[in-house]
Amino acid sequence: MLVIGIGFFYLRPIIPFLQSQRAEATTVNKVKAIETLQNSDEFSKKLAAAALKRTAEDVEYDPGYYDIAYPGGDLPANKGVSTDLIVRSYRALGVDLQQLVHEDMSEHFRLYPQLWERKGPDRNIDHRRVPNLQRYFSRFGKVLNNSHSLDDxxxxxxxxxxxxxxxxxxxxxxxxxxxxGPGARSGEKWVVHNIGSGPKWEDKLFDYEIAGHFRFGPIRESMTAAADTKSGATLSN
Structure with missing residues (x-):
């Protein structure tokens, strides 16, 4: 009994640490979450898995304007902002938001925010702007409540x-x-985003004022570029 008591005394400080590790955004928890999500038949779960995979990438925050290929164009893999994380996550599933946004803006340019003194669509940058993605998702996805209830x-x-x-x-x-969320917190709603320090898996859904809430899946195959399209980019001054 004395040995057991001594063992418990020394192990007791470790128990909270082990419990916290099961609830942290560790690599082990990330791998488990991705595996679980990928095994689902739901597009939304696979999209979440693709987003979580992005958190393994080292990305420098770069809002610069680049000349990129079309369709399937992208910045260098180590560059990007919050919108690039979204575009890359969808593209991993064969949905090319660059092409989709450009096609819709080409037909309905005046329905999109007129914030950049442009007279027409620009396939290099339009899909990399949050207001444009918001408008596209509101036109072709499901617009949901901006509530403060996790159940929504x-x-x-x-x-x-x-x-x-x-x-x-x-x-x-x-x-x-x-x-x-990770591990023991898997029932929670976390986010993957890039707010300046690269793609992160964080409990920050309600840390900022929610402006839009959307659910968007693929429209039709003919409107998407192949997921394995390889394209380069050139920075413009």
Whole structure:
């Protein structure tokens, strides 16, 4: 009994640590979450898995304008902002938001926010702007409540936020994807987003003012570029 008591005395400080590890955004918990989500037949779950995979990438926050290929164009893999995380996550599932947004803006340019003194669509940058993605998702996806109830949010939903002025690109516009929490917190709604330090898996859904809440899946195959399209990019001055 003495040995057991001594063992418990020394192990007791470790128990809270082990419990916390089961609830943290560790690599082990990330791998488990991705595996679970990928085994689902639901597009939304696979989208969440694709977003979580993005958190393994080292991405420098770069809102610069790039000349990129079309369709399937992208910045260098180590560059990007919050919208690029969304575009790359969808593209991993064969949905090319660059092409989809450009096609719709080409037909209905005046229905999109007129914030950049442009006279027409620009396939290099339009899909990389939060207001444009918001408008596209509102036109072709499901618009949901901007509530503060976790029950109103599902895995794979897209959320946009209004941040304090200057906190991110585009005068405070920000965007992310709803994913499950890690380990013992898997029943919670976390987000994958890039607010300046690369793609992160964080419990920050309600940390900022929610501006939009959408659910968007593929429309039709003919409107998407192949998921394995390889394209380069050139930075423009």
């Amino acid at each position: 949010y599902d895995i794979g939903d897209v959320v946009t936020w209004s941040l304090p002025y200057g906190a991110a690109e585009q005068a405070g516009s920000h965007i992310g994807i709803i994913v499950p």
